[in-house]
Amino acid sequence: MESLMKNISNINDIPEEYMYDPNFNTKLKTILIGEAIGCEKFYVNIDYVRPGSESVKYHAHSKQEEFYLIMSGEGILRIDGKEILIKKGDVISAPAGKDCGHKFINNSEEILQILDVGTREKDDVITYPDENIVYIKDKKLAFNINDNVKEWSSEPNE
Template identity: 75%
Template sequence: MNNISNINNIPKEYMYDPDFQSKMKTVLIGDAIGCEKIYVNIDYVKPGAESVKYHSHSKQEEFFLIISGKGILRINGEEISIMAGDVISKPAGKDIAHQFINNSSEILQILDVGTRENDDITTYPDENVMYIKNKGLVFNISDNVKGWTSEPNE
């Protein structure tokens, strides 16, 4: 595997929806060139579409650069207008819910960089769901166990 490439030469196996038939295409640049501790993606979001479901991470740090287009960053219950050149940091462990929404007539292109964290808990507040990706576990937050304790002598 080469650790150097050109964005135009990334093989289709490192893309979600390489032919851009749905509302979003993602190019997994970091995976294609062998990044291990971080992921580096470019997301292409069509007009009227969302980048991901509204979510937060327990451990993962993320950085976003709006390469082209404009839209809305939904973050912690607020909606903020974003445009080409804007940079956004989402520090690790802050549980900052976020999502990009393309409310324009052009494609929103986002550089998305983040750390790869084992046992990171992704929370989807709109759906009341928690997801641990590396374990493939999904939980409904409403299904919590009442009266449980970790105390062994009770």
């Protein structure tokens, strides 16, 4: 019965160790629901974004696919370089690929609550186009795209 309890819980019973900013002292609080109950192939989070704040930096994943449900509030979704108004009940997909950059901006007076579900992908590379940064997630390595090596080639017989 003990292993079954890991897979069943109530959102109000998730321990603080599975939360970013559990007391919501900053601009973003996240509850790592999937991690708390043992999800292995995908993650499930609830993000709470304060008015005037952003969910994350504008980014795109090479392998990780994401799904969002706006649970309450309204704001702006920046996706593929466009800004779209979002509200409670909207569902959004962010397929893998660098052309699907995304982030949420809360420009309202109430908390924006987002259900955030995505796949867990080994070797996912995250691109932050606003900053020209590439982040290799598994290795926790960040590189500035502008610091490229000139005259380098992958061709071994040149």
